[in-house]
Amino acid sequence: MSEVIVVTSGKGGVGKTTVTANIGCGLAMLGHKVVLVDADTGLRNLDVVLGMENRIVFDLTDVIEEKCRLRQALIKDRRFEELFMLPTAQTKDKSAVTAKDMQNICAQLREHFDYVIIDCPAGIEQGFQSAVAGAEKAIVVTVPEVAAVRDADRVVGLLEAKAEIHDPKLIINRLRVQMVQRGDMMTLEDMHDILGLELLGVIPDDERVVVATNRGEPVVTDEDSISGRAFRHIVRRMLGEPVPLMNFDHREGFLSRLRKIMGLG
């Protein structure tokens, strides 16, 4: 039974591509057959995040224009046997891929893969509408900031109205634990209250994500990093394992210790 999942957010820059790459790698690490589809035509980035940018020959639009077969456009990952990526064109715009095209491509891909994961462009215009057209499930990525949460809420409404995708799962990216502790960043409960979505996981703000992306190696493969662990947990939750949410409160700052000592905490 294969699944077609779109990773979306409304707002740009919240980590859709990073999330797509990491859950894809994470699923492949556990032996699942995965294909990641870059639907961000004109602003593709999944290739660089995965370190595959030098290996692209054909892309999604070539498949649509029948310049090549679907198989020829797929790029196989060098680390994981079961991981593939379908790049999109960098020199065309969003109108090169219609909703119908995406439905066709996704229908073909799901015959061969356990998971088809689509990296959606930012925005809610045609690019978004095409990207979600072939999907049956969605993951909404947000960061704990008002603009991103507002856009996430709008996207949830549009997923329902335009693509009949109900109950998307939420990933909260770049949570800054110290800011949460001093009351300057919304907590998981706050965002659950506001958006009312089931929480698939939380990724703490972590420099290792930047380092991993610099190298083109998704952080999920980094055994020691806290963000890598968070992504591995998300993958296990996607597979139905009841992994509890991470507790980020274990590292106490100097001030909160001082406060406790002084009996003010």
Add this chain to the structure above:
Amino acid sequence: MLDFLARLLGRESPGSKDVAKERLRLVLVHDRADVSPQLLQLLKNDMVEVISKYMEIDEKGLDVTLERADNQVALVASIPVKKMKRVAHLA
């Protein structure tokens, strides 16, 4: 300086996240109504049905909107009434 000391000792004013949450809550009431105008339409239909049991109203003049005042969003309905019905009809 006092402010700094207060913060150091953990007596600061509540964090900005509560402000964020409250602002989001209000703005999303409007956003959600915009995403699905059919929701307001369904509500209007139901209101007409219920109110018509008690009075004759001008359905064309019916106006239902969300209005924002300070810290809350209110559902404001303006419903022109043509005639009250007699209680006897309702029994």
